[in-house]
Amino acid sequence: MTARAVPRSPGRARVYRGVRRAALGTLTAAVVTMPFVAAWRHETTQHTVSARIPAAGxxxxxxxxxxxxxxxxxxxxxxxxxxxxxxxxxxxxxxxxxxxxxxxxxxxxxxxxxxxxxxxxxxxxxxxxxxxxxxxxxxxxxxxxxxxxxxxxxxxxxxxxxxxxxxxxxxxxxxxxxxxxxxxxxxxxxxxxxxxxxxxxxxxxxxxxxxxxxxxxxxxxxxxxxxxxxxxxxxxxxxxxxxxxxxxxxxxxxxxxxxxxxxxxxxxxxxxxxxxxxxxxxxxxxxxxxxxxxxxxxxxxxxxxxxxxxxxxxxxxxxxxxxxxxxxxxxxxxxxxxxxxxxxTSRTPGEVPEPLRHGGQWRFSGRAPGGRLAALTGEGLDQGTYVSGALLPMATANWSTYRVTARVDRLLGQDSSASIEVGHGSPDPLFLTVSKTGLRVTERPGGAARRVTARRRLRPSTGRTVTLRVTPKAVRITVDGTTLVVRTTRRPDRARTDGGLSLAVRNERADTDWPRFTSLRVSP
Structure with a gap:
């Protein structure tokens, strides 16, 4: 026997159509209002104000x-x-x-x-x-x-x-x-x-x-x-x-x-x-x-x-x-x-007059023993041949006019030397290196590779007194009381030449004492 569909009564059909219309209306309303709800939620979130927590005493x-x-x-x-x-x-x-x-x-x-x-x-x-x-x-x-x-x-x-x-x-x-x-x-x-x-x-x-x-x-x-x-x-x-x-x-x-x-x-x-x-x-x-x-x-x-x-x-x-x-x-x-x-915190040259008395003011590269200033003042390194330390690099970054006077000894032949850098951290630093028999000036203009720009023969001596007078226009170098080099700044722009100082010592021979800085004075 073939099954036949049971006809709906007129009342049931009306109810069915009403439910369908209600469902479609609800769906339509949801679709229409959804962007507005999302926008409302976004706007509310954008403008919510959280409670502040009182600051304790x-x-x-x-x-x-x-x-x-x-x-x-x-x-x-x-x-x-x-x-x-x-x-x-x-x-x-x-x-x-x-x-x-x-x-x-x-x-x-x-x-x-x-x-x-x-x-x-x-x-x-x-x-x-x-x-x-x-x-x-x-x-x-x-x-x-x-x-x-x-x-x-x-x-x-x-x-x-x-x-x-x-x-x-x-x-x-x-x-x-x-x-x-x-x-x-x-x-x-x-x-x-x-x-x-x-x-x-x-x-x-x-x-x-x-x-x-x-x-x-x-x-x-x-x-x-x-x-x-x-x-x-x-x-x-x-x-x-x-x-x-x-x-x-x-x-x-x-x-x-x-x-x-x-x-x-x-x-x-x-x-x-x-x-x-x-x-x-x-x-x-x-x-x-x-x-x-x-x-x-x-x-x-x-x-x-x-x-x-x-x-x-x-x-x-x-x-x-x-x-x-x-x-x-x-x-x-x-x-x-x-x-x-x-x-x-920036300091003037007059606020750091004797830096070798304050080991905490130095920052080292290389393998200084424990980062101690003694690596520059006589102890040297257990391993390696070179050590350098910078004086308060951030606090001195804007120095432009100052004088550095240093005393170095134990310069034992061409295998040992001591260096002073001025304009440390700037694009145009200058390095002065002294040894038993001479001096060398090295520069790095504009951040380029370092190159030697001056050499001088000196009377042989194991000790040197060095003074560098730094201004925005020039660096004047005096060794043992005699002015030997004046380097004019290629870019007399304070923004490029400002910077503090660093020290370095080098010793190529393990069987000799390291060179050492015995005094260092910085002044305006």
């Missing part, structure tokens, strides 16, 4: 008055007429949970700001800092410029009230395309607006959406999308220079438009993603020249934690358009923070 932290007195004692004696260059400090997130090496707890930030206050440092605004780069004049005897990369919510929730308690200012470097996203990690635009209205914060640039890494060659090596031409996998080639320029320029311009759209002042400074210029080797895709040109077209200067040369705030950094920052990490201890701050 100093009694809540273990680093209190005794340590502040220690900071006073640490502070190097200042020349009343000298105003140090600002030290730029690089922070990231602030959160009670130690989420990464870049996250400081509120207690750590509070303790560090307390130490800065105790040592007499004032926190500058971006306007004051950029004015310093232009004029070379700091508004305070000692100052810092506090920068926070990425624009994280912890700045509003925790850092703002700590800044308020210490009456300090700071700058947040925003990834503008991520504002209001990945909540609650990034700041919202409403939080940024409230921070701006406090007067404690200003906002600078950290790209729009170029704070990421991608493939930069066929092997799949990854690099900063800002600093590298990217590998186009489908076409098996690198971006062209024009494609790279267009992509990066578009990202930077989108960021500037985001600032304008949210009524923030146009940013004057730019911080490189990943805290540096992404010096990831000599990959074919790196295009730093084009990137520097794009940044110079839009910003007064850039900030990095890894400059190619020593570029603390000063004339050389301003000319290079790039300032090096001191990065502060979760693992940065109290003693390390104070020590690094002291190393970076």
């Amino acid at each position: 100093p009694e809540a932290y273990p680093w209190t008055s005794d340590d502040d007195r220690e900071a006073h004692a640490w502070a190097p004696p200042a020349d009343p007429a000298h105003r140090s260059a600002p030290v730029v400090l690089a922070y990231h997130d602030i959160d009670p949970e130690r989420t990464s090496a870049y996250t400081l707890t509120p207690a750590q930030l509070d303790a560090q700001l307390s130490a800065l206050q105790a040592a007499g440092y004032r926190a500058l605004s971006t306007e004051e800092f950029t004015r310093y780069l232009t004029t070379g004049r700091s508004p305070a005897p000692r100052s810092v410029y506090l920068t926070f990369d990425d624009g994280t919510r912890g700045l509003w929730t925790y850092a703002d009230r700590i800044l308020a308690r210490h009456r300090m200012r700071a700058a947040s470097y925003l990834i503008s395309g991520r504002v209001g996203t990945h909540r609650p990690y990034y700041l919202s635009w409403s939080e940024i607006g409230r921070m701006a209205r406090t007067g404690r914060w200003d906002f600078q640039d950290h790209t729009h959406l170029s704070h990421s890494r991608a493939a930069v060659d066929a092997a799949g090596h990854r690099g900063s999308v800002l600093a590298n031409r990217l590998w186009k996998k489908d076409e098996r080639r690198l971006e062209t220079e024009s494609e790279y320029r267009a992509r990066v320029g578009h990202d930077l311009d989108r960021s500037l438009r985001a600032f304008a759209r949210h009524e923030l002042p146009r940013p004057r400074l730019f911080a490189y993603p990943f805290s540096g210029t992404e010096a990831d080797g000599d990959r074919a895709g790196r295009d730093t020249t084009t990137l520097e040109r794009l940044l110079r077209e839009r910003f007064d200067s850039t900030l990095t934690n890894a400059s190619a040369g020593r570029l603390p705030a000063g004339p050389r950094a301003a000319a290079a358009g790039q300032v090096e920052r001191l990065e502060v990490l979760r693992t940065t201890t109290r003693s390390a923070f104070l020590e690094q701050l002291g190393e970076w």
Whole structure:
């Protein structure tokens, strides 16, 4: 028997049609409203304001008055007429949970700001800092410029009230395309607006959406999308220079438009993603020249934690358009923070008159035993034939006019020598090397390979007294009381020639004593 369909009654058909119409209506409404719901959620996220956590008083932290007195004692004696260059400090997130090496707890930030206050440092605004780069004049005897990369919510929730308690200012470097996203990690635009209205914060640039890494060659090596031409996998080639320029320029311009759209002042400074210029080797895709040109077209200067040369705030950094920052990490201890701050605080030649008495002021390359100054003053090396040490490289980076007088002995034949470098860290350093029978001047103009530019025969002697008088225009060299060489600076531009000094000793024979510096005086 063939089965036949059972006819629906008129009532059941009407009910079925009604249910179907209702379902279709609901679906249609969902489809129509979905974009509006998504937009509402996006807008809400963009403008959410998180609760701020009150800053605890100093009694809540273990680093209190005794340590502040220690900071006073640490502070190097200042020349009343000298105003140090600002030290730029690089922070990231602030959160009670130690989420990464870049996250400081509120207690750590509070303790560090307390130490800065105790040592007499004032926190500058971006306007004051950029004015310093232009004029070379700091508004305070000692100052810092506090920068926070990425624009994280912890700045509003925790850092703002700590800044308020210490009456300090700071700058947040925003990834503008991520504002209001990945909540609650990034700041919202409403939080940024409230921070701006406090007067404690200003906002600078950290790209729009170029704070990421991608493939930069066929092997799949990854690099900063800002600093590298990217590998186009489908076409098996690198971006062209024009494609790279267009992509990066578009990202930077989108960021500037985001600032304008949210009524923030146009940013004057730019911080490189990943805290540096992404010096990831000599990959074919790196295009730093084009990137520097794009940044110079839009910003007064850039900030990095890894400059190619020593570029603390000063004339050389301003000319290079790039300032090096001191990065502060979760693992940065109290003693390390104070020590690094002291190393970076600029000093005049008169503030380091007898450097051989202060081993902690020297930084060594090579295999100095334990990094001790004794390697230059007589102990030498257990292994190797050469050792060099630089005097406070960051604190002396902007010296331009000074005099160095040194006494060297144990110059035993052509197998041993001692050297003094002036303009250390600059593109145009000068090296004076003395031996038992002569002197040699070596230069490296514009960062080129070192080459000998002067030689002099000297009366044989195992000891020498050497004086170098350094000015922006020339270096005058005197040995044993007689002026023998005057080297005119090829580029009489302070921004290129500034720099401090280093010492070196060489001994090719294991059976003889090492040459040694017995005295060293530095004066204005």
